[in-house]
């Protein structure tokens with residue numbers, strides 16, 4: 001039996017695939033930093049707000065994202081925070097590969 005949560009998620013993704021102007025979760029997550037910092041223009045903001053209202057996965061993602069940002073702000077020194085701005089691309093690629101993002105094992109909310 002399909003849960004209400006799962007049905008809502010399926011409807012959201014069915015709509016994303018068929019209606020232009022709606023965001024996918026991946027597109028949403030690319031903009032989450034600007035969304036959290038309230039740096040989006042009104043049209044994009046409305047599109048992102050709609051995705052947030054209809055996607056429980058991204059709602060949880062934004063909550064977790066905010067917690068991580070708050071934790072980092074509370075615990076990192078200025079030098080450590082600056083060092084995170086220059087994380088080597090190879091390290092990011094290795095972490096994503098280990099998690100299966102973009103690989104054969106899948107991963108993330110869109111898989």
Ligand SMILES: [Zn+2]
Nearest residue numbers: 025055057058
């Ligand atoms: Zn989403």
